[in-house]
Structure formats: structure tokens, C-alpha cells
Amino acid sequence: MHALLPGTRRFVDHFPRFTFDRLDSLLFASDPLLFASDPLLFASVSLAPRARRGSDVRGSSKPGNAWRSGADRAAQQTTDSIPTMESSSDVALLLETVNFAAEKHRNQRRKDAAGTPYINHPIGVARILSHEAGVTDVCVLQAALLHDTVEDTDTTLDELQARFGPVVSGIVAEVTDDKSLPKAERKRLQVEHARHCSPRAKLVKLADKLYNLRDLETGAPQGWSEERVQQYFVWACDVVKGLRGTNAALEQKLDELFTKRGVPLSGTNA
Numbered sequence: 212m213h214a215l216l217p218g219t220r221r222f223v224d225h226f227p228r229f230t231f232d233r234l235d236s237l238l239f240a241s242d243p244l245l246f247a248s249d250p251l252l253f254a255s256v257s258l259a260p261r262a263r264r265g266s267d268v269r270g271s272s273k274p275g276n277a278w279r280s281g282a283d284r285a286a287q288q289t290t291d292s293i294p295t296m297e298s299s300s301d302v303a304l305l306l307e308t309v310n311f312a313a314e315k316h317r318n319q320r321r322k323d324a325a326g327t328p329y330i331n332h333p334i335g336v337a338r339i340l341s342h343e344a345g346v347t348d349v350c351v352l353q354a355a356l357l358h359d360t361v362e363d364t365d366t367t368l369d370e371l372q373a374r375f376g377p378v379v380s381g382i383v384a385e386v387t388d389d390k391s392l393p394k395a396e397r398k399r400l401q402v403e404h405a406r407h408c409s410p411r412a413k414l415v416k417l418a419d420k421l422y423n424l425r426d427l428e429t430g431a432p433q434g435w436s437e438e439r440v441q442q443y444f445v446w447a448c449d450v451v452k453g454l455r456g457t458n459a460a461l462e463q464k465l466d467e468l469f470t471k472r473g474v475p476l477s478g479t480n481a
């Protein structure tokens with residue numbers, strides 16, 4: 212299992228090794244001074260060995276779309292300035308994806324007292340998957356970056372499919388609530404639907420819940436009573452019951468949070 216990397220290390224100290232590290236760089240990159248001060252970053256990206264990708268199913272090649280295979284893009288970009296497009300194709304896809312999400316969420320803030328930019332959340336969810344769950348499937352990491360775009364911005368599933376392909380848009384569709392329904396009904400449906408989700412969607416949902424519960428641990432949104440926070444934990448535990456058997460590391464971390472809150476796990480089956 213990949214250990215957590217200390218956040219204080221420079222890019223090039225850890226960057227060339229895994230996709231995990233590439234995701235970490237997206238977080239570091241929010242500091243433009245650090246980015247600019249490290250000219251070896253781009254060399255690291257280009258020279259990084261191609262990450263092992265589990266069951267990477269990105270759909271068939273289709274010219275003109277961002278989700279074309281690395282080989283397609285490598286063939287087209289041999290004259291471009293990026294020297295090794297084949298080896299950096301996952302990086303390029305992730306950057307394209309995080310940039311899209313950042314544009315979509317650009318005016319949104321989290322509900323915490325600090326008003327954290329919303330994009331910190333999807334990046335953090337993707338990072339949980341790469342760093343803590345050991346996920347190397349780029350489609351899952353892309354879906355994590357995009358997971359709230361349809362629910363919370365003007366983005367449509369058709370738009371995601373055109374830009375990122377049917378696999379990524381399909382995962383996002385699975386984790387998107389129907390906002391035409393009342394909030395209580397949406398929350399009930401999350402509990403009901405969890406067990407029917409694909410394994411990839413279950414990963415995104417587990418990481419999303421873990422991120423949000425940690426957020427609540429560090430500080431509830433403005434206006435939330437302690438009772439409301441507790442009710443959120445109870446509901447999240449119900450959703451997670453339907454997601455079990457997907458990723459032991461994430462489930463253990465969630466269980467620790469539930470236990471700390473006194474929320475009974477009540478078995479491992481939905």
C-alpha cells in the first residue's frame with residue numbers, strides 16, 4: 212500500500228513515480244509560486260513512467276475528443292512541444308479534467324466558515340482515491356474530479372460524454388442526484404441506490420463520503436447544529452452500507468469515523 216506523502220516535499224522529490232504523485236501535484240499547483248519555482252516539474256511529468264492502470268476502459272478512439280487513447284494523441288503530437296506525449300497522456304487527461312472542473316466550479320465555495328473554493332473538494336476526493344485507496348484507474352480519478360459538476364453546475368452528461376467519453380460520464384451519472392426531487396427523497400434514494408452502483412461509482416461515492424465526513428470533523432458548515440452533523444453521519448453510514456466490499460482501506464477509515472461518533476455499523480451488508 213502506498214504510504215501518504217508528506218505535503219511539504221518538493222514536486223521533483225517524489226513526482227516521477229506514480230499517478231498518485233501526479234494527483235498530488237494538482238494540489239501543489241494551486242500555489243503558482245511553487246509551480247513557477249520548480250522548472251523541473253514539467254520534465255518530471257513528461258519523463259514519468261506510465262502508471263499501472265488496473266481495468267482501464269476508456270472507450271474506443273474517436274478523433275477530436277479529449278479522451279482519445281494515448282497512442283492516438285502521441286501520433287498527432289509528435290511535432291508539439293511536449294516531448295513524450297505517450298508517457299504523459301494520463302497526466303494530460305487529468306489536467307484537462309481538473310481544469311474543466313475548476314472552470315465549472317469557479318464561482319462556488321464550500322459551506323465551511325473559511326469559504327474554501329469548491330474545487331478543493333473534487334480534487335481532494337480524487338486524491339483520496341489515488342493516495343489512500345490505491346486507485347490508478349484514470350477514469351475513476353477523472354470521474355472523481357467531475358463528480359459534482361452535473362449536480363452543482365450547468366454541466367450536462369452529454370457535455371461530459373463528448374469531452375471525456377462514455378465511461379467517465381457514466382460514472383458521474385451514477386453519482387449524480389436528481390435535483391428535481393426534494394432533498395429528503397434524494398438522500399433516501401442514495402441509501403437505496405448505493406448497492407446497485409458499479410464498482411467504479413462505489414469508489415467515488417466512498418471517497419466523497421470520507422472527504423465530507425472529515426470536513427465535518429474539522430468544522431461544521433455555518434448554521435449546522437451538532438445534532439444535524441450527527442444525523443449526517445448516521446445517514447452517511449447507511450449509504451456506506453450499500454457500498455461495502457469495494458475498497459478495504461476507505462471502508463476502514465469510514466468505519467473509524469462512524470465508531471468515533473458512536474454510529475453503529477450494524478453489519479456489513481446493505
Ligand SMILES: [Mn+2]
Nearest residue numbers: 332358359419
Ligand atoms: Mn461531492
